[in-house]
Amino acid sequence: MKLPCYLVRDLLPLYKDELCEPETAADLRAHLDSCPDCRALWEKMQTDAPLEREAVQAREREQADALRRVRKNQRKKRMLTVLASVAATLCAVTLGLGALYEYARTTYPDYGAEVIEEVRYEEQGIPGNSPFAGEGLYATLSAEASGALVSSKMVDTENSTAVVFTVSGTLWQQWLDTLGRNAETPANTRTAICTAGGYGQAEMESLCAAYYLPYHSFMSWFYQNNAPLPEDAILLWQRDAS
Ligand SMILES: [Zn+2]
The missing domain is CATH 1.10.10 (Arc Repressor Mutant, subunit A)
Structure with missing residues (x-):
C-alpha cells in the first residue's frame, strides 16, 4: 500500500x-x-x-x-534557627541572672521586730577598741537576719536620749550569708546598736531606751532633721529605773 x-x-x-x-x-x-x-x-x-x-x-x-x-x-x-534559639536562650538566661543579681543587690527586705531576739546593755560588750566594741547596747538577731547590719540614730526625748535602730541588708548579702553558713561558721548574730566606743554617737549615761523600726520606715525617718521619735517605733529595751 x-x-x-x-x-x-x-x-x-x-x-x-x-x-x-x-x-x-x-x-x-x-x-x-x-x-x-x-x-x-x-x-x-x-x-x-x-x-x-x-x-x-x-x-x-x-x-x-x-x-x-x-x-x-x-x-x-x-x-x-537552632543556633539562634540557643543564643537567644543564653542571652535570656544571662539577662535574667543579671536582673536577678541587680534586684538582689538593691533590695533591702523589711525585717519585722521579731528578728531581734534580744536587746541588752553590756558594760563589757564585745572586746576590742573598735567603735563597734566595748560598753554599749547590743542586739542578738535571729538567723533569718544573719549578715544584716544595724543602723541607728539618737533621738532626744523629754529628759533623756533614746536610740532608734533598724536591721538592714540586701537580699544578696542575705543569700551569701546563708550560703556561707555551716557548722563551723554559725550565724553571726550579735551586733552593736550603739556603743561608748563611738558607734551611734551615744551618750551612754543618758541613754534610756531603744526602739526598732523596719528598714524603709527607718530610712525615711533617718533623713528628716530633728524628727521626733516615730509613733510606730517599737520599744525593745528600756533602762531599769533602779
Ligand atoms: Zn513521503
Missing part, C-alpha cells in the same frame, strides 16, 4: 518505538526507500533521539542538583 507523507510522519514515532503492525512497518519501510523527504525526517529522528535523552538526563540532573541545593539550604536554615 502506498502511504501518503502526512500519514508516514504521524506513524514514524510509533515505528521508531516498534509499536507498528508488521504490515504497517513494511509499508513504512517501502515509503522511506522511495521518499527522500520522509527518509530525511526519519534519519533526523534517529540522531535527535540520543540528544533528546541527553537533554532529559541533563534536565533531571539539574533538577536533582536544585533539589539538593534546596535541601542543603533548608538544613543550613534549620541549623541557624
Whole structure:
C-alpha cells in the first residue's frame, strides 16, 4: 500500500518505538526507500533521539542538583534557627541572672521586730577598741537576719536620749550569708546598736531606751532633721529605773 507523507510522519514515532503492525512497518519501510523527504525526517529522528535523552538526563540532573541545593539550604536554615534559639536562650538566661543579681543587690527586705531576739546593755560588750566594741547596747538577731547590719540614730526625748535602730541588708548579702553558713561558721548574730566606743554617737549615761523600726520606715525617718521619735517605733529595751 502506498502511504501518503502526512500519514508516514504521524506513524514514524510509533515505528521508531516498534509499536507498528508488521504490515504497517513494511509499508513504512517501502515509503522511506522511495521518499527522500520522509527518509530525511526519519534519519533526523534517529540522531535527535540520543540528544533528546541527553537533554532529559541533563534536565533531571539539574533538577536533582536544585533539589539538593534546596535541601542543603533548608538544613543550613534549620541549623541557624537552632543556633539562634540557643543564643537567644543564653542571652535570656544571662539577662535574667543579671536582673536577678541587680534586684538582689538593691533590695533591702523589711525585717519585722521579731528578728531581734534580744536587746541588752553590756558594760563589757564585745572586746576590742573598735567603735563597734566595748560598753554599749547590743542586739542578738535571729538567723533569718544573719549578715544584716544595724543602723541607728539618737533621738532626744523629754529628759533623756533614746536610740532608734533598724536591721538592714540586701537580699544578696542575705543569700551569701546563708550560703556561707555551716557548722563551723554559725550565724553571726550579735551586733552593736550603739556603743561608748563611738558607734551611734551615744551618750551612754543618758541613754534610756531603744526602739526598732523596719528598714524603709527607718530610712525615711533617718533623713528628716530633728524628727521626733516615730509613733510606730517599737520599744525593745528600756533602762531599769533602779
Ligand atoms: Zn513521503
